[in-house]
Amino acid sequence: MHSHDDNTIDSEYLAAMKLQKRSVxxxxxxxxxxxxxxxxxxxxxxxxxxxxxxxxxxxxxxxxDITEGYDGDPKLVKAFETECHGDSDCRLSQIIQGPIPFYALCEHHALPFYGKVYVGYIANENIIGISKLTRLVRLFSKRFAVQERIGQEIAGLLDVMVHPTGVAVYIEAHHLCMEMRGVREEVPMTRTTVWRGAYHDDPALRSEFFTSCGLPRNG
Known part of the structure; x- marks a missing residue:
């Protein structure tokens, strides 16, 4: 385990961030x-x-403007120490943010898809400001994207940033490429989940995550 301070960003973090300003x-x-x-x-x-x-x-x-996520977000650099330090009690304490609204462009048709994201994690040695979870969602949704990858990218960068005991990401979205063209479904909703660490191993944690989010389903 290692932590990040205001002046240090390791190569793994930078690679996950893809922090690079576009030039047009x-x-x-x-x-x-x-x-x-x-x-x-x-x-x-x-x-x-x-x-x-x-x-x-x-x-x-x-x-x-819609694709500004490619520029990265320097405000995501900061992480804080927590008093958990891997104690067993902390495995039961979830930090959850949501619903976080998002809007993205599907990389297949360049048409919008939009919906809500719920992000949860169990702290180990570091935490981030709760607003940073919203920034994480925007970082990856403001690009040409697919829903499944957004969830994986959010979980992956959060894992690199704070090295939590577990990460959970749930996304539900409407895809205009299905509503405006093709099969033209009237009210489709695509749902994806990402489980890492303790969430992957513990169905009770997944169930608690869904309950805390007010979602009518369980893991």
Missing amino acids: SAEQFSQFEGYVAEIFTAFGLDLHSPSTEETPRRFIKALY
């Missing part, structure tokens, strides 16, 4: 706007009106 020039943005304008026009949108003439520019800017 003004010339590139202008070029992309031209491509989008050509596509939208071909698909039937009239760009010669007051309400649509700036649509390609707004679309590219919105897409860039």
Whole structure:
């Protein structure tokens, strides 16, 4: 076990964070706007009106903002020591945050999927500020993504950050690629879970997690 302070981030943590600022020039943005304008026009949108003439520019800017998770989040660096230190009592103490709303773009069709995330962990030597769990969700959801991977990435980075005894992630989401196209399901809900450490080994902990989250199911 090891801890992180304000001035130290080990290579494993940085690799999991993928902390790298994107660099897109003004010339590139202008070029992309031209491509989008050509596509939208071909698909039937009239760009010669007051309400649509700036649509390609707004679309590219919105897409860039929606995928800002690729830039990382330096505010996730900080972890705190806890008084647990692996004591047996701490195995029974869950730290849970949720529902955390999220919005992401499916990497298969670049259409949105959205829903709620519940994150839980059992502390060992370190904890993080409770708001950092929301930041974790946003870090990985604000990218081109798939639901299953978001859960694995949240659990993986939380594991690297604080080395907990266990991690639980539950996600439920609507996928517009199913609601707007394809099978066109009316009210689909995709649910995924990730269990690590004590949660993987102990069905009672999984059940307690679902109960604490107010979810009508058990592990």
